[in-house]
Amino acid sequence: EAGVTQFPSHSVIEKGQTVTLRCDPISGHDNLYWYRRVMGKEIKFLLHFVKESKQDESGMPNNRFLAERTGGTYSTLKVQPAELEDSGVYFCASSHRDFAYEQYFGPGTRLTVT
Amino acid sequence: AQSVAQPEDQVNVAEGNPLTVKCTYSVSGNPYLFWYVQYPNRGLQFLLKYITGDNLVKGSYGFEAEFNKSQTSFHLKKPSALVSDSALYFCAVRVMGANQAGTALIFGKGTTLSVSS
Numbered sequence: 001e002a003g004v005t006q007f008p009s010h011s012v013i014e015k016g017q018t019v020t021l022r023c024d025p026i027s028g029h030d031n032l033y034w035y036r037r038v039m040g041k042e043i044k045f046l047l048h049f050v051k052e053s054k055q056d057e058s059g060m061p062n063n064r065f066l067a068e069r070t071g072g073t074y075s076t077l078k079v080q081p082a083e084l085e086d087s088g089v090y091f092c093a094s095s096h097r098d099f100a101y102e103q104y105f106g107p108g109t110r111l112t113v114t
Numbered sequence: 115a116q117s118v119a120q121p122e123d124q125v126n127v128a129e130g131n132p133l134t135v136k137c138t139y140s141v142s143g144n145p146y147l148f149w150y151v152q153y154p155n156r157g158l159q160f161l162l163k164y165i166t167g168d169n170l171v172k173g174s175y176g177f178e179a180e181f182n183k184s185q186t187s188f189h190l191k192k193p194s195a196l197v198s199d200s201a202l203y204f205c206a207v208r209v210m211g212a213n214q215a216g217t218a219l220i221f222g223k224g225t226t227l228s229v230s231s
Contacts, residue, residue: 004157033218042118043158043204045218056218091157102148103219105158 002026004106006092012112018080021109025074025094031055032075033095033103034067038088046090049075082113116141118207120222127195128230135190135225137205146208147188148219149179153201161203164188175199195229202226 005024013019025032034046046065047057051072060067064083069075079086089110093103119138127133139145146165150158162173164181172178179190188205203226206219 006157035219035221040223042223043206043219043221045220048218059218093158102160102163104160105150107155107157 004092004094004104006090006106006109008109009107010110010112012114013082014114015084016081018078019082019111021077021079021090021092021111023075023077023092023106025092026096026104029094029096029104030072031095031097031103032069033093034075034077035091035093036088037091037108038085043091046077079111082111084113087111087113116207116220118205118220118222120203120205120225122225123223124226124228126228126230129197130194133192133195133199133227133229135203135205135227137188137190137222139186139188139205139207141207141220145188147179147181148206148208149173149177149188149190150204150206151201152204152224158204161190195227197229197231200227200229 007022011019030051032049035043037043045059047060047067048055049069052069066078089108091108092106095101095103117140121136148163149161151161152158161177162171164171169181177192179188181188202224204224205222
């Protein structure tokens, strides 16, 4: 079974530019999560999809962040325009069922905004 | 507010010795507790979880953790450390919401485990 994949693995952009991160969850997993870890701090929840619907987006920092999951398969997270404080590692995770089941994480995308 | 604390930024242990990585939590409701490990340049890997039942849970790579409700702790342990256990360890908790919304994981800051040969 293929794991969660994320693309790109690393992105370096200038302040004000746009970046789109992609996550492909494990096949059949309805639940997809985005998290972010800023240097040395906790991993923070951004949002949660159930299939193509946003179940919880309470962790999205502001309206410069837009997440989509068209068709309930892969998801994209767009940052537009990027700011310096957006730098960090963005993780995607998926799970087959909610709650008691563990989430499986991708390798992350390291975003550097200069 | 719900939170997870990992009081040690780094734990150093010699190979063959027992190791403990500490985790305490503060939640309202019954916690579902998880440990994840991150090796360099890799994603988070699931180690073990506590949902209900026996307070001592066993996981991957010989790790185990003990749920202590009175102390609100979920410390990760291993009887005999290996150099290959050196990595970043994260404790996390989930709590059920009224409509099962907000079921994201709440993470601690992580503890770097360094096992010397």
